[in-house]
Amino acid sequence: MMCVSVLSLFCVCFTFCLLQRLSSACEDQIRVIIQESALDYRLDSQFQLHCSDEISALCSEEAAAQEQTGQVEECLKLNLLKIKSEACKKEVWNMLKVSKVDIFVDPVLHTACALDIKHHCGSLLPGRGRQMSCLMEALEDKQIRLQPECKKRLQDRIEMWSYAAKVAPAEGFNDLAVQVMTSPSKNYILSVVAMVLCMLFLVSLLTKRVTRIGGQLISGCF
Numbered sequence: 001m002m003c004v005s006v007l008s009l010f011c012v013c014f015t016f017c018l019l020q021r022l023s024s025a026c027e028d029q030i031r032v033i034i035q036e037s038a039l040d041y042r043l044d045s046q047f048q049l050h051c052s053d054e055i056s057a058l059c060s061e062e063a064a065a066q067e068q069t070g071q072v073e074e075c076l077k078l079n080l081l082k083i084k085s086e087a088c089k090k091e092v093w094n095m096l097k098v099s100k101v102d103i104f105v106d107p108v109l110h111t112a113c114a115l116d117i118k119h120h121c122g123s124l125l126p127g128r129g130r131q132m133s134c135l136m137e138a139l140e141d142k143q144i145r146l147q148p149e150c151k152k153r154l155q156d157r158i159e160m161w162s163y164a165a166k167v168a169p170a171e172g173f174n175d176l177a178v179q180v181m182t183s184p185s186k187n188y189i190l191s192v193v194a195m196v197l198c199m200l201f202l203v204s205l206l207t208k209r210v211t212r213i214g215g216q217l218i219s220g221c222f
Contacts, residue, residue: 031127034098034105040068047095050087051076058082070107077160093164100161102127103135109157113150120144 037044041055041063048055055063059075076083076092083089099106103113104126110117113135121134138144139154146154 031102031104034102035107038073038095038105039070039107041072042068047073047091050085050091051083054079054083054085054088074108078156080160080163096157096160096164099157100132101129103132106157109150109153112153113147116146116150 037047041047041051054076055072058079059072062071062075065071073092073095076088077096080089080092083092095106099109103110103117116135116138117131120138121131124130124134135146135150135154138146139151
């Protein structure tokens with residue numbers, strides 16, 4: 001019940017949307033639900049409905065495992081290029097978007113990077129893409145040595161996000177902001193944006209100054 005008001009106000013369809021606009025109590029509740037479904041795809045009815053054929057064709061070995069630890073979802077992420085169903089592609093892309101906001105809902109990546117999160121990003125609260133952004137910065141920093149498995153998984157995610165962004169562009173400002181803040185090129189993008197804003201500001205000042213001088217010259221002629 002604590003999430004109903006948030007859901008009706010902001011997020012008709014997407015759990016990803018909820019993670020950006022909810023109260024802390026609702027955020028915890030949603031995180032637990034997503035974590036459980038991320039570990040066992042059978043708990044996500046929409047995912048199971050849209051991706052059953054792809055699971056059988058691409059990830060049958062992972063699906064047959066007695067204990068589900070997120071390997072089916074990971075298999076589909078790694079085989080994103082082979083998925084033919086648009087509905088299943090959208091489900092996998094939604095999973096990738098949610099993991100950008102909160103690494104805890106990506107169990108394979110979180111397990112691989114648990115030590116690196118503790119050492120390099122432990123002071124940051126989970127959610128809002130904070131820890132994922134921290135890991136992306138650590139990956140870029142040549143002075144920081146991430147665990148090999150964490151590094152590999154992060155590089156896999158970058159490739160997945162790059163492809164997924166082409167087939168499912170950012171939906172609205174919040175989605176775009178998360179993509180930028182978790183991008184490995186975040187610093188470059190923000191620098192370019194800052195430069196453009198500065199140029200616009202300078203052009204605005206010069207325009208106002210020229211207009212004022214022009215007005216003074218015209219008034220002096222009469």
